[in-house]
Amino acid sequence: MATAEDFDLIIIGSGSGNSLVTEHWEGRRVAIVDAGVFGGTCLNRGCIPTKMYVYPAQLADAPAEAGRLGVDLRFEGADFPAMRDRIFGRVDAISDAGLRYRRDELDWTEVVAEEVRFTGARELTTASGRLLRGDQVVVAAGSRPALPDVPGMDLPSVHTSDTIMRVSRQPRRLVVVGGGFIGAEFASVFSALGTEVVQVNRSPRLLRHLDAAVADRFTEIASRRWDLRTGWTVGAVEPVADPARAEDGWVAVRLEPAPGLGRDGGGEPSVIEADAVLMATGRVPNTDRLHLADVGYDVTADGVLAVDGFQRALAGGEPVPGVYGLGDAANTWQLKHVANHEARVVAHNLVHPGALRQNTLGPVPAAVFTRPQIASVGLTEEEAVERLGEDAVTVKEQAFGDVAYGWAMEDTEGVCKVVAERATGRILGAHVMGHDAANLVQTFVTGMSFDIDAHTLARGQYWPHPALSEVVENALLGLDVPDSGRL
Numbered sequence: 001m002a003t004a005e006d007f008d009l010i011i012i013g014s015g016s017g018n019s020l021v022t023e024h025w026e027g028r029r030v031a032i033v034d035a036g037v038f039g040g041t042c043l044n045r046g047c048i049p050t051k052m053y054v055y056p057a058q059l060a061d062a063p064a065e066a067g068r069l070g071v072d073l074r075f076e077g078a079d080f081p082a083m084r085d086r087i088f089g090r091v092d093a094i095s096d097a098g099l100r101y102r103r104d105e106l107d108w109t110e111v112v113a114e115e116v117r118f119t120g121a122r123e124l125t126t127a128s129g130r131l132l133r134g135d136q137v138v139v140a141a142g143s144r145p146a147l148p149d150v151p152g153m154d155l156p157s158v159h160t161s162d163t164i165m166r167v168s169r170q171p172r173r174l175v176v177v178g179g180g181f182i183g184a185e186f187a188s189v190f191s192a193l194g195t196e197v198v199q200v201n202r203s204p205r206l207l208r209h210l211d212a213a214v215a216d217r218f219t220e221i222a223s224r225r226w227d228l229r230t231g232w233t234v235g236a237v238e239p240v241a242d243p244a245r246a247e248d249g250w251v252a253v254r255l256e257p258a259p260g261l262g263r264d265g266g267g268e269p270s271v272i273e274a275d276a277v278l279m280a281t282g283r284v285p286n287t288d289r290l291h292l293a294d295v296g297y298d299v300t301a302d303g304v305l306a307v308d309g310f311q312r313a314l315a316g317g318e319p320v321p322g323v324y325g326l327g328d329a330a331n332t333w334q335l336k337h338v339a340n341h342e343a344r345v346v347a348h349n350l351v352h353p354g355a356l357r358q359n360t361l362g363p364v365p366a367a368v369f370t371r372p373q374i375a376s377v378g379l380t381e382e383e384a385v386e387r388l389g390e391d392a393v394t395v396k397e398q399a400f401g402d403v404a405y406g407w408a409m410e411d412t413e414g415v416c417k418v419v420a421e422r423a424t425g426r427i428l429g430a431h432v433m434g435h436d437a438a439n440l441v442q443t444f445v446t447g448m449s450f451d452i453d454a455h456t457l458a459r460g461q462y463w464p465h466p467a468l469s470e471v472v473e474n475a476l477l478g479l480d481v482p483d484s485g486r487l
């Protein structure tokens with residue numbers, strides 16, 4: 001039996017977990033455990049590199065829009081390897097520097113680059129058999145891609161978001177399986193860069209968790225931009241029969257009708273040949289790797305570590321003092337801004353165990369960096385009607401094309417939809433699709449977070465004319481809500 005090594009603080013996960021190591025811990029003994037690449041998902045294989053592809057993809061898309069406005073632009077092609085090397089030249093350097101700083105430059109932090117599992121409430125055993133004990137322990141272990149159990153998932157041309165951004169050459173034809181955030185963003189990026197994209201989705205609607213009006217509109221736009229096959233799932237992936245093409249990475253993706261979801265692919269071939277496949281079929285929390293349930297921690301039906309309002313881990317429904325959870329391993333949002341805020345709460349509570357603070361932030365926004373961009377916060381119209389009843393809910397859909405900046409853009413796609421409580425003007429949700437949606441949604445987040453009713457939010461401040469933010473102002477003014485008395 002190994003001798004236990006004692007730490008003041010053990011953090012499992014170097015993504016948002018890394019930000020917990022403040023100056024307070026200097027002179028104490030801190031372990032950051034990570035079996036993967038230092039810096040976690042967002043930096044190495046998530047938000048940051050994806051958005052570094054999104055921006056050039058947006059430029060590659062510009063000619064289509066420019067042509068409508070009388071500007072003759074041409075897309076001559078993308079230098080994918082150069083783009084990839086620029087992106088990972090920056091990202092990898094940040095990860096390496098972070099690792100070196102924690103591992104080599106600070107004598108009070110130790111990086112444990114090994115897989116660990118819980119073998120006691122505050123005790124971890126590493127793959128090589130080290131026994132680590134922490135006065136306080138934080139589970140910030142994130143999530144990983146979930147793959148369906150079908151043949152061929154181990155073929156080199158079959159990727160997840162972990163690997164697709166680092167491929168040696170731009171795929172000529174890419175099959176994207178899944179219609180969530182990841183599937184939508186990568187289909188949008190690769191199609192803009194000139195890859196022939198075929199997206200396969202079980203349900204008829206992409207981004208089906210979003211407001212139906214936005215999801216339907218996006219699905220329709222996507223089906224015009226790339227080959228969208230809904231009502232299908234993947235049965236198997238296998239190398240193509242021709243040995244030379246198989247050697248070149250070409251695979252045959254065998255589709256099967258999605259059970260019970262009614263497929264629209266009648267007459268379409270059920271085999272698609274491609275030189276790359278992206279499986280974007282959801283992500284699972286890494287709590288199973290930690291064997292949390294074995295030592296009594298509560299793991300929810302979604303597979304996340306149960307935590308209370310102070311981010312304290314629960315065992316048998318009771319908080320375990322000094323043990324916290326945050327990020328994808330402890331919430332179902334799977335969003336970096338949520339992980340970051342939870343980390344701020346945990347950072348405080350680790351240092352002030354006698355004066356804990358609650359996580360009290362309001363509604364969580366999310367943005368999908370497709371073209372068009374999408375952002376949402378709060379309830380969808382369907383959810384609001386279900387909770388409050390149809391008569392209690394008022395909705396306004398403001399087209400981008402009906403405000404001045406939208407005219408300038410000749411916009412035909414953008415929409416800003418706001419959902420509110422009729423009697424009070426309380427904003428319940430907002431759903432924006434179009435240019436700069438991720439920024440435009442912030443006004444709704446502010447209104448909802450600080451309880452500003454719709455009319456006050458619209459008339460209680462200036463809106464620069466003729467900025468695109470006028471879609472937000474007009475959407476708010478279009479609601480059937482009480483007048484705040486402001487002019």
Ligand SMILES: Cc1cc2nc3c(=O)[nH]c(=O)nc-3n(C[C@H](O)[C@H](O)[C@H](O)COP(=O)(O)OP(=O)(O)OC[C@H]3O[C@@H](n4cnc5c(N)ncnc54)[C@H](O)[C@@H]3O)c2cc1C
Nearest residue numbers: 013015016035036040041042046116142327328334335336
């Ligand atoms: C392609 C993609 C794009 C995304 N884009 C966005 C976006 O635009 N906006 C947004 O808000 N969110 C986005 N996300 C989600 C965001 O990346 C995550 O919500 C966030 O990174 C989660 O951070 P975390 O700290 O919880 O976990 P992570 O950053 O995943 O860190 C967990 C770490 O724990 C380590 N680990 C796990 N188990 C063990 C173990 N047993 N032993 C040792 N180490 C272990 C892992 O190696 C990992 O490094 C995206 C995700 C993906 C995949």
Ligand SMILES: NC(=O)c1ccc[n+]([C@@H]2O[C@H](COP(=O)([O-])OP(=O)(O)OC[C@H]3O[C@@H](n4cnc5c(N)ncnc54)[C@H](O)[C@@H]3O)[C@@H](O)[C@H]2O)c1
Nearest residue numbers: 148178179180181182183202233280281282333334367368
């Ligand atoms: N911009 C962002 O904020 C951003 C970007 C990327 C990822 N993320 C986070 O990462 C999480 C995971 O993203 P995701 O897109 O992988 O998951 P998701 O759960 O949103 O979508 C998974 C999709 O795969 C489909 N699917 C599942 N199994 C399938 C099968 N066997 N055959 C065909 N289709 C199948 C589902 O129907 C769904 O459309 C998101 O929930 C999000 O929070 C955020």
